[in-house]
Amino acid sequence: MPQTSIREVARRAGVSVGTVSNVLNRPEMVAEATRDRVRAAIEELGFVRNESARRLRQGPAPDDADRRARAFGVLVEDLANPYASDVARGAELAFEEAGYETLWISTGYSPERERRALEFLVEQRATGALVNPVGLGPDSLAALRESGMSVVLLDRAGTDACSAQVDHVAGGDIAAARLLSLGRDRLAFVTGRPEPQPIVERAEGAARTLAKAGGEPLVTLTQDALSPTEGQAAARRLLELDPMPTGVFCANDLLAIGLVNELVKRGVRVPEDIAVIGYDDIELAGSAAVPLTTIRQPRRELGWEAAELALAEYAEGASHEHRQVVLAPELVVRETG
Amino acid sequence: MPQTSIREVARRAGVSVGTVSNVLNRPEMVAEATRDRVRAAIEELGFVRNESARRLRQGPAPDDADRRARAFGVLVEDLANPYASDVARGAELAFEEAGYETLWISTGYSPERERRALEFLVEQRATGALVNPVGLGPDSLAALRESGMSVVLLDRAGTDACSAQVDHVAGGDIAAARLLSLGRDRLAFVTGRPEPQPIVERAEGAARTLAKAGGEPLVTLTQDALSPTEGQAAARRLLELDPMPTGVFCANDLLAIGLVNELVKRGVRVPEDIAVIGYDDIELAGSAAVPLTTIRQPRRELGWEAAELALAEYAEGASHEHRQVVLAPELVVRETG
C-alpha cells in the first residue's frame, strides 16, 4: 500500500495541503465545515501522517520536547542479578510517576552491546538513559549528551555526568570492621570478575581497614561470576587454604549464599568456624537457611535517585549542573557474621 | 547546535552532496582519496545523518523492512523474578543473533502498564514483542498485528497468535505423582496470586493426579507473592494446619526455598517430615541449603523459541500461520522431595 499522503487527502477533500496540515495541527483555525470534510477524507483514505517528514520539516525543535520518546533506557550489566533488577525497579518507579516508559537493557558486560544499545536509544530518541557503564568513555558520554539525551551514571563516579552510587569503600570498610570486631583477622575476599570499579572499591575499603588494624593481608578468591554456584566453588577453594581464613567478605549476596550453604553442607560451622558477610542485602539474604549478615545497599533508592537526576537533567536543559549522589551502605547483622 | 547537514560536510570536503551520500551508503564506488577526505570532514564536524530525512526519501521500503526499529520488546510481569529474567535472556540470545535489540519491560501485573508499554512499542515501530499477557485481549492483539508488529504470547495458549509455553498441567502432574510415589498423600499447593493461567494449570494437574490416586483433596495456601519471604510465611501457616500435609508443591522455587529454610529452622525435617517440590529450577535451587527437588522449566529455551516465532512471523509476513510451541517440563530430583 503506497502510503497515502497529505496531498491526496487535500485533493479528495477539495482543499489545499496547507489546510489539511492545519486540520492536523491547529484544528481551531479551520472552519468547521472544512475540518469535517478533511477529517472525512482522512478517514476514507486511511491516512496516517508520515512521521519522518514531519520531523524532518520541524527540524531541531526549540525545546525538542515532545519529539522525544517518553522513555528512558536503563542499562545494566546483568538483569538476572537481583541487585540490578532492584535498582532498575527503583528507577522504574520514578519514571513511571513522571509518565515515562522504562526500557531495561542488559549489556551482559559487553562494551559492544552497551554501545549498540546506546546507539539504539539515540536513534529512537529516548529521553535519556541510566547507565551502569562497562565500556563507556568520556567521549561517547559527550556524544550522547550532544545528541540531546540526558545520561546518568549508575554506580560509577562521573566527572562530567550526574551519577548515583553507593559508597563502596565504606561498604568494604564496614564489612572488615565487623569481622575484626568478631575477632577474625584472617580475612578472605570472594568475588567474580575483579575489575568493576565497585568491586575494586569494596576490596580496597576492606583491605585498608584490615591493614589499619594490623591484620594479615586480605586474600582474594576470584570466581567466574557472582552466582550461588560460584559461591559453592569458592567454598571448596576456601577449605583448601592453609591457614584457613576465619572471616569471609563476599562481593555479593548470591555468592555468599552459595558459599554458606556449601560450607554448612561440609560440616563447617558458620559463623563459629568461618564468619561470612555478603553484600547487597537481597531479599533472599534474610530468608536463607542461615540468614546472611550483609551490607545493605539502598538499591531501590539508588535507582530512584538516579532516575530523579536524569529527569532533572532533562528538565533543566542547558542550565543543568551535574550532581553526584552518594548513598551510604549499612550493616545488617543476621547470623553468619 | 543547528545539526550539521550533509551539505556542510560536502562543502568542507570540497565535494558534492551526492558524493557524501555515496560515501555513507556505497563507499566502494567512491575513490579512496575522496572517501578519506569526506570521512575526515564527517569526523571533524561530528556529523550524524538525519534519520528522518533518510527515511522520508527512501519512501515505503520494499517490505517496510528498515522503517522499523530493530528491536523487540519483551513484556513480562516481574523482571525481578529469575524465571522471567531467564526467559527474557533466552529471547535476548535469539534476538541478538538476528541483530535485534531486546527491550525488557516489566508490567508489574498491571494491565494498564501492559497497555501503555505496547502502545509505546507501536509508536516506536518496534519490530515485534513477546508478551506474557496480563490483560491483553484478542481485540488489542488484533490491533497490534494490524499495526505491523509481530506478537508472540509467552506462557499462554493463543488462538490467534503464535505462542510458546510450557505444559503446566503436566508439570503439576509430575510433581504430584512424585510426591505420591514418596508415599505422601496429604498434599498442599503453595502459591502467590492464584489467578495466572499457568498457576491454575499447575494446580489443576496436581489436583487431577491426586484425585486419580485417591488421595485427599489438595489444600491451597495463597500468599501475597512468589517470593522467599512469602515462602517463609507459608511455612508458618503450614505448621498450623491439622492434619499437617506431608507433601508440598510450590508454585515456584523462590517460594519453595523460603519455605524449606523456614521449616528446617523450626526443626521440621525435609523431606522426612514434609517433602517439598518447587517449580522452575532456578540456579539457586541446586545450591540451596537443602538442594531443592523441583520441576525444571526449559526457561531459556522457552524464550528462545518465542523469539524465533516472532522473527519467523515477521519474516513470513502475510503468508504466516500461527504456531504453538509447547515444551515439556521435567522433574529434577534433589533432596527435598
Place this chain on the structure above:
DNA sequence: AGCGTAGCTTGAAACGATTCACGATCTTCG
C-alpha cells in the same frame, strides 16, 4: 589523433509534512 570505456563525481529532482506571507471572502459600521 580519434574514439571508446571505465571510473568518479556532480547537481537537480524527489520524498511528505509544515510554515507563513499573502489573497480571497465575508462582516461590520460610519
Place this chain on the structure above:
DNA sequence: CGAAGATCGTGAATCGTTTCAAGCTACGCT
C-alpha cells in the same frame, strides 16, 4: 456604499537525504 477588519485558505519554500541521468577525466587501443 465603501473601507477596514476578521476569518479562512492557499501554495510555494523548506527540512536533509537519496537517487540517477549526465558530465568529466584519464587511459588504452587502433
